[in-house]
Amino acid sequence: MxxxxxxxxxxxxxxxxxxxxxxxxxxxxxxxxxxxxxxxxxxxxxxxxxxxxxxxxxxxxxxxxxxxxxxxxxxxxxxxxxxxxxxxxxxxxxxxxxxKGAGEVLSGKGYKEYKLGDYSDWLQKRVNNTKNWNKIKSCLIDAKVCSSFSDKYANDTLTEFYSENLSAIQSGCCKPSDSCGFTYVSPTDWTKTTTNSTNPDCSAWENDTNVLCFNCQSCKAGFLDNLKSDWKKVxxxxxxxxxxxxxxxxxxxxxxxxxxxxxxxxxxxxxx
Structure with a gap:
């Protein structure tokens, strides 16, 4: 046959x-x-x-x-x-x-800011798990997402920096939240000032390149926004x-x- x-x-x-x-x-x-x-x-x-x-x-x-x-x-x-x-x-x-979840458009800014509470509960639980987040944070540091960000915008004035179209991870992890009102020195160097903001990310920010805002809620939210975009493509x-x-x-x-x-x-x- x-x-x-x-x-x-x-x-x-x-x-x-x-x-x-x-x-x-x-x-x-x-x-x-x-x-x-x-x-x-x-x-x-x-x-x-x-x-x-x-x-x-x-x-x-x-x-x-x-x-x-x-x-x-x-x-x-x-x-x-x-x-x-x-x-x-x-x-x-x-x-x-x-x-669920989207960045918040800021008046006069080229970038958005991200809040963890805007995303699905399931995703929030994943990144709020300390073990999971430490691995993710390690990957972000190894990938030098903030080092390249700092080099790229190193010569920006404050006005120029505010007009930059930053990615969700750059906005959430590499700079402090705008609500903190810190004084700009360079993209990853900000002088802490007294603030009335209740945002917990303000106290989590450090100028150390291995810390920055990697422990911030905004960084987790920025990561989830990036993940959300990738998952939709997948x-x-x-x-x-x-x-x-x-x-x-x-x-x-x-x-x-x-x-x-x-x-x-x-x-x-x-x-x-």
């Missing part, structure tokens, strides 16, 4: 996935041995797990479709079905937890990926049905 088109398609798609899993796995192993920062080391385990899973599942789909091994193809379809459920649930979840990509998965799953079901028919045909031929 001629080889079925659906089996060919599943075989080709899984061969490409297998090739993709190799650099992912290699990248995870490389990071585990050569990662220098906490952020780099944080990525090694997920990459290794993802690479191994892709390799195993793609091999199951490849062998199951091309060699007509029905139980391997059944395993492949089961994993694909679970993946579709997970991606669908995560996409819905991402839209739900990112539907959610949109997930929708496209979900459609692709459903198509592949449908083709895989056809290949599985073909395997069963071919195996039944072969068994019946042998008995005759």
């Amino acid at each position: 001629s080889f079925r088109i659906s089996n060919n398609l599943v075989g080709i798609l899984n061969f490409l996935t297998f090739l993709l899993s190799i650099p992912i796995l290699a990248g995870g192993i490389w990071l585990s041995h050569n990662g220098k920062t906490e952020c780099e080391k944080f990525l090694d385990t997920p990459l290794i797990i993802l690479g191994v899973c892709l390799m195993v599942v793609s091999l199951a789909g490849l062998v199951g479709a091309c060699c007509r091994v029905s139980w391997l193809l059944w395993f492949y379809l089961l994993v694909m079905f679970l993946l579709i459920i997970v991606v669908f649930c995560f996409t819905i979840f991402a839209f739900v937890v990112t539907n 959610a949109i990509v997930n929708i496209v990926f979900l459609i692709f998965l459903v198509i592949v799953y449908s083709v895989g079901c056809c290949a599985f049905r073909n395997n069963r028919k071919d195996n039944a045909y072969s068994s019946g031929w042998k008995h005759t």
Whole structure:
């Protein structure tokens, strides 16, 4: 019996996935041995797990479709079905937890300021966890988000600085809140003055480049605003990926049905 088109398609798609899993796995192993920062080391385990899973599942789909091994193809379809459920649930979840929160527009300023209470309770709990925030803070410091910010705007006058279009993380972590009323010296150097502000971030601010406003509520809010934007982009990509998965799953079901028919045909031929 001629080889079925659906089996060919599943075989080709899984061969490409297998090739993709190799650099992912290699990248995870490389990071585990050569990662220098906490952020780099944080990525090694997920990459290794993802690479191994892709390799195993793609091999199951490849062998199951091309060699007509029905139980391997059944395993492949089961994993694909679970993946579709997970991606669908995560996409819905991402839209739900990112539907709240936005920066506050300030009169005469090119940047916005961010308040932690404006974001979803679930996200707030994640960043208010000391262990989680210490890791995030370490990543922000390692990424030198405020060092590059200071260098870029080092020669700004106060008026020029106020007109800059700062990112959410720069606004929340690298400078004190405007409500504190501190005196500007440079982007990351402010003279503390007596203030009547009830904002707890005013007392958390330090000119030390490893402290700045990394312990501020505004920094957590700025991080969440950045995360919110990234998650929305990921959610949109997930929708496209979900459609692709459903198509592949449908083709895989056809290949599985073909395997069963071919195996039944072969068994019946042998008995005759």
